[in-house]
Amino acid sequence: MIDKVYCVDVKPEMEGKKVKLAGWVYRKREVGKKVFIVLRDSSGIIQIIFRKEDGDAYQKAKSTGIESSVVVEGTVKADPRAPTGVEIQGERLEIIQNVEFFPITKDASDEFLLDVRHLHLHSPKVAAVMKVKATLMQAAREWLLQDGWYEVFPPILVTGAVEGGSTLFKLKYFDRQAYLSQSAQLYLEAAIFGLEKVWSLTPSFRAEKSRTRRHLTEFWHLELEAAWMDLWDILKVEEELVSYMVQRTLELRRGDIETFRKDFTTLRKTVPPFPRISYDEAIDILQSKGVEIEWGEDMGADEERILTQEFESPFFVYGYPKHIKAFYMKEDPEDPRKALAADMLAPEGYGEVIGGSQREDSYEKLVQRILDEGMDPKDYEWYLDLRKYGSVPHSGFGLGLERLVAWVMNLDHVRWATLFPRTPSRLYP
RNA sequence: GCCGCCGUAGCUUAGUUGGUAGAGCGCCGGACUGUUAAUCCGGUGGUCCCCCGUUCAAGUCGGGGCGGCGGCGCCA
Numbered sequence: 443m444i445d446k447v448y449c450v451d452v453k454p455e456m457e458g459k460k461v462k463l464a465g466w467v468y469r470k471r472e473v474g475k476k477v478f479i480v481l482r483d484s485s486g487i488i489q490i491i492f493r494k495e496d497g498d499a500y501q502k503a504k505s506t507g508i509e510s511s512v513v514v515e516g517t518v519k520a521d522p523r524a525p526t527g528v529e530i531q532g533e534r535l536e537i538i539q540n541v542e543f544f545p546i547t548k549d550a551s552d553e554f555l556l557d558v559r560h561l562h563l564h565s566p567k568v569a570a571v572m573k574v575k576a577t578l579m580q581a582a583r584e585w586l587l588q589d590g591w592y593e594v595f596p597p598i599l600v601t602g603a604v605e606g607g608s609t610l611f612k613l614k615y616f617d618r619q620a621y622l623s624q625s626a627q628l629y630l631e632a633a634i635f636g637l638e639k640v641w642s643l644t645p646s647f648r649a650e651k652s653r654t655r656r657h658l659t660e661f662w663h664l665e666l667e668a669a670w671m672d673l674w675d676i677l678k679v680e681e682e683l684v685s686y687m688v689q690r691t692l693e694l695r696r697g698d699i700e701t702f703r704k705d706f707t708t709l710r711k712t713v714p715p716f717p718r719i720s721y722d723e724a725i726d727i728l729q730s731k732g733v734e735i736e737w738g739e740d741m742g743a744d745e746e747r748i749l750t751q752e753f754e755s756p757f758f759v760y761g762y763p764k765h766i767k768a769f770y771m772k773e774d775p776e777d778p779r780k781a782l783a784a785d786m787l788a789p790e791g792y793g794e795v796i797g798g799s800q801r802e803d804s805y806e807k808l809v810q811r812i813l814d815e816g817m818d819p820k821d822y823e824w825y826l827d828l829r830k831y832g833s834v835p836h837s838g839f840g841l842g843l844e845r846l847v848a849w850v851m852n853l854d855h856v857r858w859a860t861l862f863p864r865t866p867s868r869l870y871p
Numbered sequence: 872g873c874c875g876c877c878g879u880a881g882c883u884u885a886g887u888u889g890g891u892a893g894a895g896c897g898c899c900g901g902a903c904u905g906u907u908a909a910u911c912c913g914g915u916g917g918u919c920c921c922c923c924g925u926u927c928a929a930g931u932c933g934g935g936g937c938g939g940c941g942g943c944g945c946c947a
Contacts, residue, residue: 472903473909474905524905547908551883625947653940653942657946794946843947
């Protein structure tokens with residue numbers, strides 16, 4: 443390991459100190475008898491200046507291309523003309539690997555950046571998104587730990603669907619058919635009988651040919667499931683968790699968020715309690731805005747977008763009609779037309795980031811729902827067992843991590859919130 | 872699955888009523904005493920997505936195909 447300092451740690455007060463840095467050539471400008479190299483590492487940038495009288499180092503500096511990997515030694519010098527107010531007088535330059543030309547230049551389309559995503563990951567802007575994503579999960583872990591939740595590790599290779607059958611990726615499992623998991627939920631439900639409050643972070647796979655800014659075929663799914671909680675209990679968990687994630691990330695990664703987001707209003711307002719509106723109220727709001735929608739219809743993307751404009755923080759919509767929601771969601775005892783389900787929608791048009799519900803804990807009702815959906819209870823035998831051997835009221839939810847990142851970072855598409863996005867048309871790189 | 876759009880140099884693109892392909896960036900060479908995506912001068916670079924057709928002549932017109940993008944539905 444090279445004994446080096448990070449770019450961000452070079453301060454004007456260190457004037458005169460000799461330092462070693464390692465990174466990549468971010469910008470290079472040749473002016474007269476000087477070469478300015480802006481060096482980039484994971485922390486940030488710093489300008490290095492090489493003068494002709496530096497001889498060998500100057501010649502090498504002249505020959506490096508953008509994104510070459512280099513190790514630099516020199517002396518710190520405060521200078522207001524440098525991009526960060528401090529620079530390095532370069533004395534030695536070791537080119538680890540010279541790059542003749544880097545394929546990404548200033549005019550690059552989104553499509554091209556995805557084609558060379560492995561190189562796009564050099565970009566500080568991409569790094570900012572990934573740092574925010576890492577910090578959101580760091581915060582989630584902090585909150586989950588202090589609130590007594592156990593992390594569990596559910597299977598990814600599964601035999602059946604959580605909801606619907608057409609959206610599963612099929613694969614060969616020796617001489618049988620298996621699928622890639624689209625949600626850990628059913629397995630988390632099993633885990634609560636020993637651990638009560640559990641969570642997992644897993645990839646989830648959806649073979650939907652969805653061409654929208656909020657869909658990936660592979661995404662990171664943060665799921666929680668808890669025994670003894672009803673819908674209203676789990677909503678409190680959701681808002682406390684999400685607000686902690688957002689506030690903590692705001693505290694630790696403000697600068698990184700600023701690379702994409704200028705207005706912090708909605709993030710600052712992401713504190714409990716989040717507004718709660720019923721499905722009925724949502725329909726009223728939409729109808730009052732002239733949207734043609736009737737009770738019982740599911741809200742489409744347009745409706746959801748209109749609704750999010752009414753709020754300045756994430757908010758809940760609860761009490762959806764049962765028939766538009768998944769079979770495992772508990773029927774509302776006070777209104778059998780409805781399910782004890784709630785989605786959390788992000789403001790600014792982003793929409794659904796969480797889908798959650800109280801789960802149906804009655805064996806008979808669950809069997810009936812499975813039959814109503816045209817599915818075979820035999821395929822859910824172990825899941826139904828959970829309602830026969832010590833069934834308890836329980837609730838849970840799933841959060842789409844890339845959707846949360848996309849909202850926090852104000853991204854125009856969830857694909858920018860993941861390292862190597864997978865969409866119906868993109869499996870490479 | 873449905874609706875709409877696009878495909879020209881490494882990248883971003885112009886290309887008129889069909890007349891034989893142009894620019895910017897990058898890259899290479901040169902100039903320049905401090906640049907901030909430096910600037911200036913010169914050079915390099917083309918399977919016009921593929922196939923078939925119309926025509927004296929197709930990047931351009933017609934048919935088919937392939938690939939991608941934007942949105943809807945579905946969802947996190």
